[in-house]
Amino acid sequence: MIKINMLSSAEKIAGQGVGSAYLELIRLLTNGASNELEITTNKITRADITHYHTVDFLHYLSTFFKKLTGKQIGYVHFIPDTLDGSIELPILFQRIFQKYVVSFYKRMNHLIVVNPDFIDRLVRLGIPREKISYIPNFVAKETWYELSSEEKLNFRKEKSLPENRFTIMGAGQIQKRKGLDDFIQLAKDNPNIQFVWAGGFSFGKITSGYEEYQRVLDNPPENLIFTGIITREEMMKYYNACDIFLLPSYNELFPMSILEAASCGAPIMLRDLELYHNILMGKYIPAQDILEMQSQLNIYANNPEKLGFWKERSKEISQEYSEEALLKTWLSFYHGQIEKKKNAVLP
Structure with a gap:
């Protein structure tokens, strides 16, 4: 059983796609993999994997406690230049926030992007390619379906x-x-x-x-x-x-x-x-x-x-972006991260 702690504040702000993606993933893993994964959300708890969905400062501070968090996985829903045209902040604050986001991503053991085009852009920001994986978004057919x-x-x-x-x-x-x-x-x-x-x-x-x-x-x-x-x-x-x-x-x-x-x-x-x-x-x-x-x-x-x-x-x-396919992908990814962790500590 792999213990995964999900950290996110996206659901606190209504109308965000990040919040929808977070809720979809929680529901998928809870319903489809309860025999393999133990999921907690927004807890201060020891975990095999801590999965970061948002870049809150308290989340950033938790990355310094690796024995508590286990493997640190970051979900990349945006990179600094995708914020252009979204919010208006003073230039100084914008630059500070952009550097903060990059620093946050660099602290992760591994990053997940929802679009493969963003792998190269993260590499240009100084993140090793081998630390980035692509797993697309998906939605639940029980929630999003065609009416009569x-x-x-x-x-x-x-x-x-x-x-x-x-x-x-x-x-x-x-x-x-x-x-x-x-x-x-x-x-x-x-x-x-x-x-x-x-x-x-x-x-x-x-x-x-x-x-x-x-x-x-x-x-x-x-x-x-x-x-x-x-x-x-x-x-x-x-x-x-x-x-x-x-x-x-x-x-x-x-x-x-x-x-x-x-x-x-x-x-x-x-x-x-x-x-x-x-x-x-x-x-x-x-x-x-x-x-x-x-x-x-x-x-x-x-x-x-x-x-x-x-x-x-x-x-x-x-x-193509069905729950069934993505459940297999996420389970394979999480198990792979645990195997890498085990191999890393072997003599």
Whole structure:
């Protein structure tokens, strides 16, 4: 039995993908590997492995007590430059925080990235390649699933979404990095299409572009709904109610929202970032910029039957990043780390 202590504060701030990924992993390991793993969360306790999900300062201090923590595993949900366009801090604080994050990662025995593209970027920050592994995100089918046609229609009526109005959904924290400017402009340019953005200001007034976006929230276009931060169940229903899930982000790792939407059967449109090519190539509608997004919307709003192809690709995403496959991957990883630890202390 391997004892693993999970450390995370992500669930304290609603609307974060980091929190969703953390909860999904806890649920997966607790339900699927209780005979092999003993999981504790946010405890001061002796463990074989301490798995760090967030970079809190108290977590950093715990890394100096290796006999207590055992092997130290860091989950890389961001690197310093992915914070650009997320929060606004004085330049000095930004630089200090960036150096702190790198120092935190360097203290780990091993790092997990959710996108293989970030391995090279971590290596450039001075972290040895052999200390980095790629394990993708995943979502639970029992939480994120496709509703029946009747259930979708009932939810549309409940939320006053016109039954036959082509609907585009986006999701994530309201911030510049998420490409909100393009999403808002598309809504203005397409009054015949319904737009919905699910998410809010998880970091309050330090969010990049807070005042600008607050003005839009106070007076949005008639065809644009901002839901604010909502429950996972309601988010699932919105994914089901849309015709296309559009994520226009400029910078990501592996957004949970893509997996959630795909698991609910929504066709996916993404800003065609290079980081998606290794993990999702051929399974989403690519758009380089707002002009291509508009062009794609014109095609599918006028020919919704063509979305059948992309619904099938979303099913492929859901199957590829399934719980079953990822449970095996995580168990293999944890056992491998324990074996390395044993071998390291052998004479």
